[in-house]
Structure formats: C-alpha cells, structure tokens
Amino acid sequence: SQSTAKLYINASDPRVTISRHIYGHFSEHLGRCIYDGFWVGENSSIPNKGRIRLDIVEALKKIKIPNLRWPGGCFADEYHWRDGIGPRKQRPTMINTNWGNVTEDNSFGTHEFLELCDMLGCEPYITGNVGSGTVSEMNNWVEYLNFDGQSPLTTLRKENGRNKPWNVSFWGVGNESWGCGGNMTPEYYVNEYKRYATFAKNYPNARLKKIACGASDGDYNWTDVLMKNVGTRMWGLSLHYYTVPKSWSDKGSATSFDEKEYFTTMKKCLFMDELVTRHGTIMDKYDPDKRVAMVVDEWGIWTNVEPDSNPAFLYQQNSLRDALVAGTTLNIFNNHADRVRMANLAQTVNVLQSLVLTQGNKMLLTPTYHVFDLYKVHQDAKLLPLQLNVPDYQYGDQKMPAVNASASVDSTGAIHISLVNLDAAHTIPVTTTISGSNWHTVEGQVLTAAKFTDINTFDQPGNIRPVPFSHARKEGDQLVANLPPLSVVVLTLK
Ligand code: AHR
Structure with a gap:
C-alpha cells in the first residue's frame, strides 16, 4: 500500500483570505476560566493589572x-x-445555574471584559441574552457599549469610568437557542432573532456584525430554516x-486512552470537514455569494473532567492528541475559508480544550496553545488551494487519511504549509509540488511527543513544545518533508 504522501499546491492565483478570526477564543463564566483564571483575587500576589492576570495576557x-x-x-x-457594571461592592450576586450553581459575584463584567480585550489587542465578541433577557435589555447594552452621544446610558457609562464608546462589533444574538438558550424550534428562533436584531442598533462608526445562533452538529434543518428566513440579514x-x-x-x-480511542477521536475530529461542507452547501443555496459567514464559535475536544475536580467546571488536561485535534481542525477551517470566517475554540483557560492551565501562581501552555502559535502565520494570509494524495492510517479494519494540510501565502510572499500526521506509528514522507512559486529556502517547526497521551504538567511545562524541524529540504523543484508520527509541522518557504 502507498506509504508516501503527495501534495500539490497552486500558488499562482490566491484569492480567498484566511480570516484571522478563525483563530478566535472563548471565555465563559464557567469553572475557572474567568474566576481563578483570567481574573485573580483582589489582593492576589500573582502579577496582574486591575486583577487581570498578566502571564496569560502575554501568552495570548x-x-x-x-x-x-x-x-x-x-x-x-x-x-x-446591568448586574456587572458600577461599583463592585454594590453589584448583585446571582447563581450560575448552568455551571455548578456557584455564586457569581459579577465582579467581572462589561468594563472588565473590554479592558481584557484591550490588553490582549483583540476584538470582543459579545453574546447577548435572548433566552431569559428582553429586547430592551439587549438594546440598552448595545447603546451603553457603542453610542457616542448624550443619553442616560452613556452618562452612566461615563460615571463608571469610560468616556468613549467601545464600538463592539461581533454580536451574538443568543447562544444554543435550540438547547440551554431556550429550547426553541428554528422557526421560533427566526422570529426571536429578527425582533432582537432589529433593536440591536447600529450607531455611527459602530456597525454590529450580528451572529445568529446556528446548528449543533448535523442539524441541517436548523441551517436551512435560518438561511431561508433570515438569509443575509x-x-x-x-x-x-x-x-x-x-x-x-x-x-x-x-x-x-489507548490507540483505539485515539483513532476514534481523530475520526470524530475529521467529521468537522463534513459538517462545514454540508452546512456550507445549504448556505450556498440561499447565499451563493457567500456573504454570510459561518462562525464555528464552539469547537474542540470535550473529555471527562480531571479526577477530583468539580464535574461542573469542565477542567480537563490537554495532551498531544489535543494538539492533533487543533491542527487538523484549523486545517479544515483554513481550507473552507471562503465560508468559515470566524471560529472560537472552547475555552481559553482551565475549561475544555484550553490553551492555558493555571494552578495558583503557576501557568502552563498546553500542546493546543503551541498549535495556535505555529499556525498564526496563516492569519489574514491568502489561502493556497491544495490537493492531497495520502496514505491511510489504519486501525483494525478502519482507516482515515493519515495526513491533512493547508497552505497560505502571506503579504511578504512567504508560503506557509501546516501538516498533521495522525498516524501513531509511521513517519510519512510528503513530496510537495508547488506551481506558481519560485521558492528557494525552507524552514520549519514541529510539535510532537513519543505518545499521544503525553502532556505538559505544572512541574514539567515544557514537555511538549515546538522545536526546529530539520527533515524538510528542496529536491529539484520539489519540497520533501518526513513527518514523524503524531506530529504537527509548519513549514515556511521563501
Ligand atoms: O463550552 C461549554 C458549553 O458548551 C457552552 O456553554 C455551551 O454553549 C455548549 O453547550
């Protein structure tokens, strides 16, 4: 059977931009993501600015x-x-019913979140309350955030220390409205979307990019009903x-976990390609010009929580397998960049497939973090279409493509190729032909480890991290690279 992979990259006519927003993240009031994650105690000795943890900010x-x-x-x-603005001592508390019935003290609210985004240099993506809120509550929030004129709400904002509007643009109209967001049918949600969206106003210089609640998994009917009735609105x-x-x-x-479970996990991860393709086909039917973005605003691996941790806090470790899930999924998103223009891994700190785990003043960067570091070269670069002819990774009588990849060209003309070898045992040589490019040099980095279960720990945070990759070279006009088993490799050609 075939043991080498062939890759053809067309660099002659790049058109589609890989939006940097595909590389987005997600922070929920859940477990230790915000509290004891981004946000430290009032007199914490952990270096912070206004209670926002600085080591996490630097890493992100x-x-x-x-x-x-x-x-x-x-x-x-x-x-x-409104519970999360104004003097902290006066903010009411609430119960976080979804995540362990813990008391939410609202100390981290609108101003604190937007300060965090400011420190990160990133755009906020706020999801408004459709399930148990009101249209006027959402309308008021947008006014508080984005209006630059005189109004009772902007006066309040100023009293709370912020003169200028923030001009928030990404705006979610509810979350999982088919489930925890209200158990609605798609037809019912369509009407709710229209009503809420009508009153979520665009102010001068602050046009909202409204994001409707979409489907879970393969619920293609949800996408159809939304596209048919809301379409490009x-x-x-x-x-x-x-x-x-x-x-x-x-x-x-x-x-x-054993190899069987690893194999199944990666198969399930690859299913994202089918989901994006099939939801995309439905979107094409109503929006052939691809004006509406597909926003995969929750994705990642979801395992059992770590032993002895609160089951409602969704705290899980992060292994080399997670890195392979991240590398593979991001390749899928890149290759569908004509439709997928935003995505958010769940979740940034201490929850699900995290980038960062903390324990007191210690912090570790997970294998997943390093994939985002390696792949940042694709942000806002132009997608290069590719064709792959790869061997199978076989387990028992099952198989899947052993290698996946995506490629882009950045504004300086450098070509970046990200490759993932899912095979647990075999090194796979990849021969790449690139048309429309006159490249001379190749360098790269690799993220791998001996076992798919390997992890970074607080005592050994550097177990898994990218190192220079020396197994790629130019042979004639071709690029030849030997991908180690269980690896993510990112190459740069100049
Ligand atoms: O990311 C954890 C939870 O998963 C989110 O709160 C919810 O939207 C989804 O079901």
Whole structure:
C-alpha cells in the first residue's frame, strides 16, 4: 500500500483570505476560566493589572489572539449585563445555574471584559441574552457599549469610568437557542432573532456584525430554516461541534486512552470537514455569494473532567492528541475559508480544550496553545488551494487519511504549509509540488511527543513544545518533508 504522501499546491492565483478570526477564543463564566483564571483575587500576589492576570495576557498576545467570545455559552442566556457594571461592592450576586450553581459575584463584567480585550489587542465578541433577557435589555447594552452621544446610558457609562464608546462589533444574538438558550424550534428562533436584531442598533462608526445562533452538529434543518428566513440579514451563522472521544455520558479520559480511542477521536475530529461542507452547501443555496459567514464559535475536544475536580467546571488536561485535534481542525477551517470566517475554540483557560492551565501562581501552555502559535502565520494570509494524495492510517479494519494540510501565502510572499500526521506509528514522507512559486529556502517547526497521551504538567511545562524541524529540504523543484508520527509541522518557504 502507498506509504508516501503527495501534495500539490497552486500558488499562482490566491484569492480567498484566511480570516484571522478563525483563530478566535472563548471565555465563559464557567469553572475557572474567568474566576481563578483570567481574573485573580483582589489582593492576589500573582502579577496582574486591575486583577487581570498578566502571564496569560502575554501568552495570548504572542499567538495574536484575534477575538474573544464572552460571557457564554449557556451563561450568556442567563446573564444580565446591568448586574456587572458600577461599583463592585454594590453589584448583585446571582447563581450560575448552568455551571455548578456557584455564586457569581459579577465582579467581572462589561468594563472588565473590554479592558481584557484591550490588553490582549483583540476584538470582543459579545453574546447577548435572548433566552431569559428582553429586547430592551439587549438594546440598552448595545447603546451603553457603542453610542457616542448624550443619553442616560452613556452618562452612566461615563460615571463608571469610560468616556468613549467601545464600538463592539461581533454580536451574538443568543447562544444554543435550540438547547440551554431556550429550547426553541428554528422557526421560533427566526422570529426571536429578527425582533432582537432589529433593536440591536447600529450607531455611527459602530456597525454590529450580528451572529445568529446556528446548528449543533448535523442539524441541517436548523441551517436551512435560518438561511431561508433570515438569509443575509445576519453577518454570520454559528455552528457548534465538539469532538467527544466516547459518548456524552462517559466522554473518555483526557490523558489515559489507548490507540483505539485515539483513532476514534481523530475520526470524530475529521467529521468537522463534513459538517462545514454540508452546512456550507445549504448556505450556498440561499447565499451563493457567500456573504454570510459561518462562525464555528464552539469547537474542540470535550473529555471527562480531571479526577477530583468539580464535574461542573469542565477542567480537563490537554495532551498531544489535543494538539492533533487543533491542527487538523484549523486545517479544515483554513481550507473552507471562503465560508468559515470566524471560529472560537472552547475555552481559553482551565475549561475544555484550553490553551492555558493555571494552578495558583503557576501557568502552563498546553500542546493546543503551541498549535495556535505555529499556525498564526496563516492569519489574514491568502489561502493556497491544495490537493492531497495520502496514505491511510489504519486501525483494525478502519482507516482515515493519515495526513491533512493547508497552505497560505502571506503579504511578504512567504508560503506557509501546516501538516498533521495522525498516524501513531509511521513517519510519512510528503513530496510537495508547488506551481506558481519560485521558492528557494525552507524552514520549519514541529510539535510532537513519543505518545499521544503525553502532556505538559505544572512541574514539567515544557514537555511538549515546538522545536526546529530539520527533515524538510528542496529536491529539484520539489519540497520533501518526513513527518514523524503524531506530529504537527509548519513549514515556511521563501
Ligand atoms: O463550552 C461549554 C458549553 O458548551 C457552552 O456553554 C455551551 O454553549 C455548549 O453547550
């Protein structure tokens, strides 16, 4: 059977831009993402600015985080923004019913979130409350955030320390309205969307990019009903899909699994390609010019929580397998960049497929973080279409393509190719032919480890990290690279 991969890249006529917003992240009031994550205690000795943790900010700036979604998730549809402004001591508390019935003290609210985005240099993506809020509550929030004139709400904003509007642009109209956001049918949600969206106003210099709640997994009917009835009156339509290694009742461990479970996980991860393709085909039917963005604003691997941690806090470790999920999914998004223009990994800190884990004053960068670091070269670069002819990764009588890839050319003319070898045992040589480019040099980095279960720990945070890759070279006009098993490789050609 075939053991080498062939890759053909057409660099002669790049058209589609890979939006940097595909590389977005998500921070919900859930477990230790905000509290004891981004946001530290009042007198914490952990270096912080206004209680925002600086080591996390530095780490996320390094990977050029383009946007951050907040305040949920399911939490968004029970969040009342007015509870999270004004003097902190006077803010009311509430119960976070979705995530462990813990008391939410509202100390992290609108101003704090937007200060965080400012420090990160990223765009905020706020999801408004449709499920248990009101149209006027959402309308008021947008006015508070984005209006530059005189009004009672802008006076209040100024009293709370912010003169200028923030001009928030990404605006979610509810979250998972088919489930925790209100258990609505798509037909019912269409009407709700229209009503809420009508009163979520555009102010001068602050046009909202409204994102409608989209489907879960393969609910193609939801996409059809939304596209048919809302169509281009939304900027984007979301899609949620999680890679669950086993089943929702027993998702599987984050760190202890065998090759069979690894194989199944990667198969489920690759299903994202089918989802994006099929939802995209429905969108094409109503919007052939691809004006509406597909926004995959929740994705990632969802495993059982770490032993002895609060089951409602969704704290999971992050192994080399997570990195392979990230690399593969981002390749899928890049290759569908004509429609997928935004995505958000769930979630940034201490929740699900995190980039960052914290323990007291310690912080570690997960294998997933390093994939975002390696892939940042694709942000806002032009997609180069590619064709792949690859060997299978076989397990028992099952198989899947062993290698996936995407390629782009940046504004300086450098070509970036990201390759993932999912095969657990075999090094795979990849021979690449690139038409329309006169490149001379290649360099790269690789992220790999001995086992798919390998992790970074607080004691050994550098176990898995990118290192220079020396197994790529120019042979005649071709690029030849030997991809180690279980690896993410990013090459730069100049
Ligand atoms: O990311 C965790 C949860 O998953 C979100 O709150 C919800 O939108 C989804 O079901």
